[in-house]
Each structure stands twice: as C-alpha cells, then as structure tokens.
Amino acid sequence: MQRIKKFFSDIIREMRKVSWPKRGELTRSTLTVLSTVVFFAAFFAVLDLGISKLIRLILE
Secondary structure, three states: OHHHHHHHHHHHHHHHHOOOOOHHHHHHHHHHHHHHHHHHHHHHHHHHHHHHHHHHHHHO
C-alpha cells in the first residue's frame, strides 16, 4: 500500500514540474496539426483516385 501512495505522490510532484503551453501556442499547434492532416488526407485521396483509375484502365 505504501508503494502505491509513493507512486501517486511522485506523479503529483512531477506534474507540478510540467511546463504547460499557453493558449496561443496551443491554438497554433492545433491548427498546424489539423491543416497537416487535411493536406495529407487530400493528397492521399487524389493519389488513390489516380492509382484506381490507372488500374481500371489497365484491366479494361
């Protein structure tokens, strides 16, 4: 039981040391991630469409 208490005590101590991002930094990072995901989703959708049409062309 003592080990469990020490474990959670250590977690609390370490969480106090964490440098949390400011609101602006968090917003910029979130927008960067979302725009990157949208870009790559569109890129791979176009690539998939092109490969599908190429394969259909070859098989017909």
